[in-house]
Amino acid sequence: MGLRLLATAGVISCWTLGAQTPAANDSPFAGSNGCRPCHPAQALQFFRNPHFKTTVAKGATPENMGCEACHGAGKKHIAAGGGRATIPNAFSLMQPNQVLDACLRCHSKDVNRANIRRSSHTQANVVCTSCHSIHRSDSAKSLLAAKQADVCYGCHSDVRAQFSQPFKHRVNEGFMTCSDCHNPHGANSGVSKTGHRPRMVETGLQNEQPCMKCHTDKRGPFLFEHAAVRVDGCESCHSPHGSTNARLLKRPVVFTVCLECHNGSGSFGRQADGIPTQSASHNMADPRYRNCTTCHVRVHGSNADRRFLR
Template sequence: MKLYLFFLIFSFSWLFAQTQTSLNIVTPQPFYGSEENSASFVIEAKKTLIDSIEIITDTNETIKIPIDANRSFYCKSIKLHVGENRVKVVGYKNAVAVKEEARELYLTSKVDKEHRYLPKEYVKGYFHNDENEKLCVQCHDMSVNEVKGEAFVDVKKSNCYECHKNINTKKHAHAPSVNWLCTTCHNGEVGALNKADSAKTKYSVPDPIGDVCFSCHKKHKEEWGKNRFNHEPAESGRCNKCHNSHSEDNEMYLRKSSWDLCTTCHKDKIEGAHVVKTFGRAAHPTHGVKDPSRMPKELSCISCHSPHASNTSSLLHSQSVMGICSRCHKK
């Protein structure tokens, strides 16, 4: 009798569990904070209860995944936009929505004061830990197959490529990134500013990143070190504040076009007479016209200022203030 009762309870609980897990988002966890513009969704689905999954982003992008009889886990990389993202995952059985789950994700941006830090309810998410990877290895090779100091001839052979290909789609791409030499920077170490990441992910990047950057860009370190004046982000080795080390539509992988980027912090330069205000009332332009000293590029902050270091105060490109004028005003 006792045995019978035990079986009854067991089968009930099993059935209950079955209905509960018809669709389950394994990662990301609720209120997932991300620094990268894509997030990997891992969805567990029971083939007996649903026959297709739909992922719907808040920009109404819909991704359909059919259910395969041989597997119970499904992965998809979802592109994120800066700020709060709400992604719905809907399970269908015979074209009827059976189960719906949603996740809130937040993409921070280093060059957007509003979205610089995670809101209180969000927690920074980490993907590459042993617990998550245990699921992944059923289908994916989760090892690093990169040869130190030698790029892939066919980048698609990188084990990182399949899930992270979104990061290298923009116009200007950083060579180590587009050649999938990921561990050059993602060395699993942490810096003084991201000690919290320690041991949470295998592929953390030290913050400040400077030493990693300068391991290749040695010349810059040497040159800038000799200069009297330094731009704070460059000096403190936080190159990734302005540069996106993967890919960006702007030259030099800047996170915004250079004028927009500079004025993110230097807001007082947006309006008003920055360079010189003549008696004719119109101030000297700082953008929107061609730069005679670097044709055919547009005038921008970097036309006059060095964004990293200089021997002239105000980080000017020239030896003196008058020198900077004569770069364009030749007579």
């Protein structure tokens, strides 16, 4: 209630300000103090906002300070007594590319956003204000509109369903976030699958798939590489979000993961003459031979055995 009274008083105050004769200074900028009377809710909490540092930056010019750094010169808006049509950047009215232009005026130099103009999000008109809430975020760091996973689930319902499976990366539990593997601002062409799919997957630190950021024991280099892992990536066998299958595999039964490739056919494989079938000593009629990884334990690569037996 107190806030409402203050806001009401603020509106009256704003109106009063609007009725005043404009200052002799012909700069279109009014300074952030001019915004406070009408927008107390935003003003009172702005000191928590990462953008607040623009108001105390030494040597900053008016177009790069405070409210007007994002919303544009406000003197005309104050003189008119408010209204979205009189503020240069009313984000609720702006087109997506205009929102991008406004934010990238300052944030374009971050290497994390180097691909934002060509990203899948931008192509779908998902821009900064689709995920970030500058004045109503609970997170002081990245100003997301909600918890990161919830922001992403809002559009990616299939991904939400995948993380509801029994085997999954621990995103819902808070151990991981979507941005551990993805760059929502757009990523460079990838390092596997001829660099095309999947999109928006960030490259890891040593020019690898992001899986290797945590699963460093699978990185190698190994004396005997499992070529499929290096050529087409971890998604050759795994579903990284979530799966009903153990170890996030694409199939419930291990031997089908292996034998679907190891069938000797065509010009596949590193020698381009087919991926070798299993040894004739195997007997798939015996259930012992249907758990390939019982013996072939080092399927991600081995230093000791070309058949990954050690």
